[in-house]
Amino acid sequence: MILYDFDYERPNTLQEATALLRQTEGKARLLAGGTDLLPNMRVQVLKPTMLISLGAITPRPPQAELDGSIRIDALTRLADLENSEFVRREIPMLAESAHVVGGNQIRQVATLGGNLCQETRCLYLNQEHDYQFTAPCYKRNGDCCYPFPGNKPGTCWSVYMSDTAPALIALSANVDIIGEAGVRTVPAETLFTGNSLEPLWLARTEIISSVVVPPIPTGFGWGYHKSTIRGGLEFAMANIAVALWLENDRKTCAGARIVVGAVSEGPLRALATEKSLVGQVLNADLLWKAADDASNEINPLPHHGFTRNYLNENIRVYLRRTLITAFERAYGMDA
Template sequence: MFPAHFDYVRPATVEEAVKLLAKHGDDAKLLTGGHSLIPAMKLRLARPQVVVDIGRIANLSYIRETGGAIAIGAMTTHADIEASKTLRDKSPLLAETASHIGDAQVRNKGTIGGSLVHADPAADYPASILALDAEIDVVGPRGKRTIKAVDFFVDLLQSAVAADEIVTEIRVPATAKTVAYVKTEQKASGFALAGAAVVIGPGGVRVGITGVAATAYRAAGVEKALAGQTSLTPDLIARASAQAAAGVDALGDIHASPEFRAHLAQVNTRRAIEKALTRA
């Protein structure tokens, strides 16, 4: 399988890349790890005239503490996130989530910024990004802006990042150890049929669900059922988790019906809450 022809440009800075995007508009696509873009180009689902390789822009791959948050450069690979001691110590959910993505080779190439902006409805990060209430910085011709996780995933394969903008940084808060990501995967691809990410902290329980609907979402019904509860009993967890797909338009395909996906969302939410509590 060969992609169609394209022109290849390799900017050295974010500013240069933003100018190239402004110049070429919809004809251009950004390339970093390429693990979403190249498969789409081989199938000719994507046919950019110009590929802007931002993989060599310095200083977009890092993980560092900034105040109460951990800042992650957009071009940080899944492998680096999985292995990060800073994340494992201070905010372990994202590292745990990264370890579930694809396989070792995929994790060596794929980047968090690229994965998020691709907004695949069955990707793993979105559930955790939502449960963590992360912030995503983007830079474009109008300057820099910050998008909250809850506003980031707009529709199927559509994020809030404009075509002329580039994701530069993701910030997640430091959390307690009481976090977990549990998914049921589609066996061939490893993508989530339903995945639940849970953060249990002093402020309550936050739950992000991926794989079920056109976009990942916060399971508001679960969070509400657990709000203000001091003792998370098995019975309470089970009743709350039953709300994991309430009011959600679940997707169906050859791998799983909408009903099955909704069921898996409930089961995996319960398991993720139980798993997070074992880490207290």
């Protein structure tokens, strides 16, 4: 239960919702599925004075645009995304990333936009601060990072754990954002600040309205892996999204995007490794080496009891398998 009173509004359009956000000077929060927001309000990581429910707004189903890109309403529920025949056929990586989020009941109400806008997590932060963990950390306007007391002042090492964000970045997706000045479109990749205190470049009055996945290139293959302990109903220790596309000879790499999420303040890309793959004739040895390079290139934050070394090794092993899967799919071996 939530122990303090807040106001509640239920606008009928996103424009009305932005107007409400403006009126409340950013002290309000949007409520879509609420699976991240409400538990955070319960433990009082967040204390908005008003919730603006988006429950009255019906999302449009995912649809193809004239230029071949696919537009997905940000209010699309993750369960609808994973069960949509259209999404599973056209952008299976996104369907897979939606499929591994939380548990079934979470996905039935959680939305794609909400998954992108989720709060960062840390063992210390997401706790009820009543009888233990009582001292506030930086994220709660305190003066120390208790899990990592050696951190530079003001540095929060909580981790951004969205499962869909790495997939969207690997797919070069864009997000449409409705704000005071109208709609702006930015690449999903540039949404992240790299600062856990404010993980998204999103003003308090702005709303992500939809996600646009550009046309998939020919010779495309994908791989997605979420490393977990139990395999369900939990946040990732690392999640890996790989997109590879090949030249017409189906051997030479034309482009690659390697994204690792849930190990940092935002999803990380292995840019140097991606670059080194382009133009190469791919084979298993090369992909193994690429996985080693990428895991060295990516610098994970230790989180939830996993050390930096362990996460590096975890990423190395699963990135090998994910790269191979992506190559097999691009080559057409899985068909």
